[in-house]
Amino acid sequence: MIGRPALIWFTFITCVLVSSVNSDQGGDRQRDFVRSLELFDKATTQDGFRESARLLEALLADGYCNGAVYYNLGNAYFRAGEFGRAILNYRKAKPYRPSDPLLEANLQQALTSAPGKIAMPPKPWWSHVMFWTEYLAYSTRVWIAIVGLGVAPLIVFSSVLFRRRNLIWVAIGLTVFGIVFSIDGYVNSPERTTARLAVIIGETVARKGIGKEYESAFNAPLKDGAEFVILNETNGWTFGHFAEIGDGWVKNDFVAK
Amino acid sequence: MNKEKNRNLLHRFSLIGNTSSRLGEPCYTVPAWIAVAFLSFALGSSLKAEPPEVVCSVSENEVFVGESITFQVDVQNAESPPSPDVDALRERFDIELVGDQSRNQSQTMIINGRVSQSNSFSHVYQYQLTAKAAGTFKIPAVTVTIDGKALSSNSVPVRILEVPKQDSVIVEIVPSRARVYPTQQFSIKLRILVEPIAETGTDPMRTLKQMRQNPPSIQITWLKPPEGVSATEEVSEWLQPLLSQNNVGFSINEVSGRSGSIFERQRLAVFDLRKGQETRKGLDGIPKDYFVYELDRTFASEKTGSYTFGPAVIKGTFATRIIAIAPPIKVEVSEVPTPRPANFTGGIGNYRVMAIANPSKLRVGDPMTLNLQFAQGKGSGSLELISAPDLSALPEIAEQFEIIDKNPVGRVENGSKKFAFALRPKRAGVSIPALTLSTFDPATESFVDITTEPIGLTISEASATLASGDLVGSLGGGNSTTEIKTRAEGIFHNVTELSQLRDERADLMSGLSWVGGLWLLSGLAIVTLVSFRKKSSDVDRLRRVLARRTAHSKLATASSSFSKGKQKEALREVRAAILGLVADTGDRIADGLTIRDLSMAMSACEVPQEDCVRLEALLERIESAEYGASDASDTTSMIKEASDLVSRVSPFLERGGER
Numbered sequence: 001m002i003g004r005p006a007l008i009w010f011t012f013i014t015c016v017l018v019s020s021v022n023s024d025q026g027g028d029r030q031r032d033f034v035r036s037l038e039l040f041d042k043a044t045t046q047d048g049f050r051e052s053a054r055l056l057e058a059l060l061a062d063g064y065c066n067g068a069v070y071y072n073l074g075n076a077y078f079r080a081g082e083f084g085r086a087i088l089n090y091r092k093a094k095p096y097r098p099s100d101p102l103l104e105a106n107l108q109q110a111l112t113s114a115p116g117k118i119a120m121p122p123k124p125w126w127s128h129v130m131f132w133t134e135y136l137a138y139s140t141r142v143w144i145a146i147v148g149l150g151v152a153p154l155i156v157f158s159s160v161l162f163r164r165r166n167l168i169w170v171a172i173g174l175t176v177f178g179i180v181f182s183i184d185g186y187v188n189s190p191e192r193t194t195a196r197l198a199v200i201i202g203e204t205v206a207r208k209g210i211g212k213e214y215e216s217a218f219n220a221p222l223k224d225g226a227e228f229v230i231l232n233e234t235n236g237w238t239f240g241h242f243a244e245i246g247d248g249w250v251k252n253d254f255v256a257k
Numbered sequence: 258m259n260k261e262k263n264r265n266l267l268h269r270f271s272l273i274g275n276t277s278s279r280l281g282e283p284c285y286t287v288p289a290w291i292a293v294a295f296l297s298f299a300l301g302s303s304l305k306a307e308p309p310e311v312v313c314s315v316s317e318n319e320v321f322v323g324e325s326i327t328f329q330v331d332v333q334n335a336e337s338p339p340s341p342d343v344d345a346l347r348e349r350f351d352i353e354l355v356g357d358q359s360r361n362q363s364q365t366m367i368i369n370g371r372v373s374q375s376n377s378f379s380h381v382y383q384y385q386l387t388a389k390a391a392g393t394f395k396i397p398a399v400t401v402t403i404d405g406k407a408l409s410s411n412s413v414p415v416r417i418l419e420v421p422k423q424d425s426v427i428v429e430i431v432p433s434r435a436r437v438y439p440t441q442q443f444s445i446k447l448r449i450l451v452e453p454i455a456e457t458g459t460d461p462m463r464t465l466k467q468m469r470q471n472p473p474s475i476q477i478t479w480l481k482p483p484e485g486v487s488a489t490e491e492v493s494e495w496l497q498p499l500l501s502q503n504n505v506g507f508s509i510n511e512v513s514g515r516s517g518s519i520f521e522r523q524r525l526a527v528f529d530l531r532k533g534q535e536t537r538k539g540l541d542g543i544p545k546d547y548f549v550y551e552l553d554r555t556f557a558s559e560k561t562g563s564y565t566f567g568p569a570v571i572k573g574t575f576a577t578r579i580i581a582i583a584p585p586i587k588v589e590v591s592e593v594p595t596p597r598p599a600n601f602t603g604g605i606g607n608y609r610v611m612a613i614a615n616p617s618k619l620r621v622g623d624p625m626t627l628n629l630q631f632a633q634g635k636g637s638g639s640l641e642l643i644s645a646p647d648l649s650a651l652p653e654i655a656e657q658f659e660i661i662d663k664n665p666v667g668r669v670e671n672g673s674k675k676f677a678f679a680l681r682p683k684r685a686g687v688s689i690p691a692l693t694l695s696t697f698d699p700a701t702e703s704f705v706d707i708t709t710e711p712i713g714l715t716i717s718e719a720s721a722t723l724a725s726g727d728l729v730g731s732l733g734g735g736n737s738t739t740e741i742k743t744r745a746e747g748i749f750h751n752v753t754e755l756s757q758l759r760d761e762r763a764d765l766m767s768g769l770s771w772v773g774g775l776w777l778l779s780g781l782a783i784v785t786l787v788s789f790r791k792k793s794s795d796v797d798r799l800r801r802v803l804a805r806r807t808a809h810s811k812l813a814t815a816s817s818s819f820s821k822g823k824q825k826e827a828l829r830e831v832r833a834a835i836l837g838l839v840a841d842t843g844d845r846i847a848d849g850l851t852i853r854d855l856s857m858a859m860s861a862c863e864v865p866q867e868d869c870v871r872l873e874a875l876l877e878r879i880e881s882a883e884y885g886a887s888d889a890s891d892t893t894s895m896i897k898e899a900s901d902l903v904s905r906v907s908p909f910l911e912r913g914g915e916r
Contacts, residue, residue, distance in 0.1 A: 030755050
């Protein structure tokens with residue numbers, strides 16, 4: 001009788017988790033996805049692959065996020081010869097499919113094929129500390145954080161309820177675990193990482209200021225596939241940091257984000 | 258007078274600075290320049306607002322023909338003076354500009370809030386003068402035009418001595434190549450031939466004591482390479498292996514060695530350059546044996562042009578005091594000749610080229626990467642020279658493939674340069690043929706062809722879909738754990754499983770707000786639980802709360818006993834019920850409570866007086882009845898009255914107990 005509140009809580013949390021995981025199985029989305037696969041398989045020209053890519057882009061337009069869709073989108077752009085967009089979408093898929101060897105292989109293939117490939121900035125030191133980011137999808141890491149932090153108070157309550165002091169240590173462990181994964185989830189969230197990534201499409205000249213009248217920022221034009229980190233955006237121009245080269249303004253017509 | 262003194266001091270420090278700068282020896286440079294800056298400042302202060310002046314000086318006033326001296330022109334009190342006109346010197350000297358440096362100084366002082374500023378201007382030009390002919394004369398004045406006014410310098414006396422003809426020590430500069438091409442390496446070798454001691458036939462360098470105590474010196478001009486040429490080794494790396502352990506050899510310029518004692522001044526380093534022996538004709542035409550010493554240094558040309566190495570001067574006391582001078586030599590760095598083949602890559606020297614296609618199995622129109630990799634052979638120029646070959650100029654490629662990127666940027670990695678061309682096959686069944694490219698061979702001064710191996714491709718029609726088996730890099734046991742490092746063919750297939758389409762958005766912040774709610778609820782539940790437990794464990798409270806119920810229970814027992822004919826037992830139960838009620842609510846011991854105690858307890862609990870009186874009377878009746886002073890009807894009424902009184906006084910007693 002005394003344990004009833006804990007049972008009610010546990011049941012409540014379980015229901016919330018299960019309902020969240022199982023929600024959102026849109027039929028329209030599945031139909032469009034299958035349609036994009038059909039277009040991809042039938043495509044014989046670059047435009048055919050672009051058509052498949054357009055359908056997948058539409059899927060992602062309403063804020064829906066899925067690593068498989070980003071991956072297929074990268075494939076479609078790769079086949080269409082748009083290596084820059086392919087690289088960008090492979091990078092976007094990465095947080096959701098970190099241990100997918102096919103994704104990594106295709107990304108490397110796109111990087112090799114891209115004429116404008118330049119070095120990416122080195123990984124920050126803390127990425128080596130948070131080594132699990134290489135193995136666990138972002139959503140999994142967030143759920144680990146939430147479940148860890150969510151179960152901890154139940155364990156504390158159970159400890160008080162059943163007079164088991166040892167359970168406190170379990171709760172502390174879960175809390176620490178949850179806090180670490182929460183920090184990871186914040187630092188490595190796709191909104192913070194891939195949202196700052198951009199890539200050059202086509203060929204353009206980076207400028208030292210906003211406008212074509214400014215002199216070239218680098219001694220060679222930027223080509224399709226040159227990745228950079230967005231520092232600022234204004235008036236149809238993007239200011240980016242190109243690793244090992246420097247900073248420059250690029251017209252948005254030549255930037256995929 | 259002071260001005261003249263300052264000028265002399267400046268002259269002396271400038272010589273030290275200039276000499277060390279020419280020799281590439283930073284150990285002298287820092288203190289010399291600090292001193293120069295300080296003195297320039299001091300001089301500048303004293304020359305404030307003075308008219309422009311041109312002051313000339315030389316590093317040495319007495320040299321031999323062919324030997325070089327440093328000639329310095331210091332233009333003072335002019336902010337940005339033009340170069341001096343030194344044409345007047347060309348009659349007697351070969352002139353080469355070594356460099357120039359501004360030594361302008363500015364000082365701002367604030368004393369008692371008063372700001373004063375002083376500026377001093379000085380610009381120094383340095384030339385290397387090589388005497389053409391002997392004689393004693395004055396170096397003529399040089400002119401500098403400042404603000405339209407031509408200023409002349411002082412003239413400096415010098416004595417140029419004829420080099421005595423001798424064949425005891427012969428010195429010569431020998432280049433490995435007189436003509437090279439950009440980035441190609443070449444070496445400059447200084448050869449010194451020393452005649453043996455006539456009596457013993459031994460090497461004077463190793464035999465004569467005075468040569469160990471005072472080794473002969475070598476003065477060369479290529480310790481610091483001329484601009485446009487770089488040395489393959491730093492001075493220290495180059496000379497370190499040549500250091501002599503027994504002080505036999507030559508000193509080179511002012512290169513110093515380590516002193517063994519902190520009290521001893523830094524000594525010039527001695528280098529053992531001995532190579533062997535050689536026979537050569539002397540001045541009299543008779544062959545003579547010489548001991549040969551060589552100093553070899555390798556350079557790489559950076560720019561086209563003509564570069565001078567020398568003169569080189571040897572001074573020392575061999576059998577007699579000797580000076581020998583080697584005339585300067587020139588090395589030409591030339592452009593690759595034209596016309597050049599269309600497939601010329603820019604490479605100068607010996608290179609290997611390799612082609613790699615990736616993927617090798619694809620469909621018509623699919624992108625593929627053709628990697629051309631140039632590896633450097635021995636004696637070749639830099640890889641930086643090689644530019645991406647124009648594949649569109651190769652019909653065997655241009656006809657079969659669409660070239661997406663015609664001019665890729667090359668990457669130099671691990672001694673080779675790689676170009677990644679993006680291609681698309683135009684039709685099925687085509688392959689990458691052997692590609693013939695061209696480089697320039699400086700040895701034969703001709704263009705040579707280098708060829709790649711042909712690459713077989715499997716190209717299917719665009720409409721055909723690759724079967725799953727065509728995808729290379731079989732995962733062999735599950736995708737999730739297999740790491741694919743290399744892959745020879747096209748990109749991997751799409752994800753087709755609909756089960757993977759779930760929305761993978763994960764909102765950490767909303768999740769954490771849920772977690773916060775859970776922590777709050779848990780906290781409340783824990784507080785409630787602890788509070789409940791605390792109340793549950795209070796025995797006095799429990800006794801007080803259950804007091805009325807216990808009393809009624811005892812009265813029920815009394816009724817039951819009375820119905821069974823146990824009158825006395827019933828009366829005891831009634832009495833116990835009343836005393837128990839008072840004891841339980843007031844946390845007292847029931848046994849031993851008297852009517853007086855009862856009365857006091859009820860008064861303390863503000864029980865109405867009427868009820869107190871009734872209860873005391875009831876207890877007295879019970880007591881009497883216990884001793885046989887009442888009948889059965891009295892017992893029934895006593896139980897009823899007791900029940901009534903318990904109900905009436907209980908609330909008062911309970912409140913009083915809580916207080």
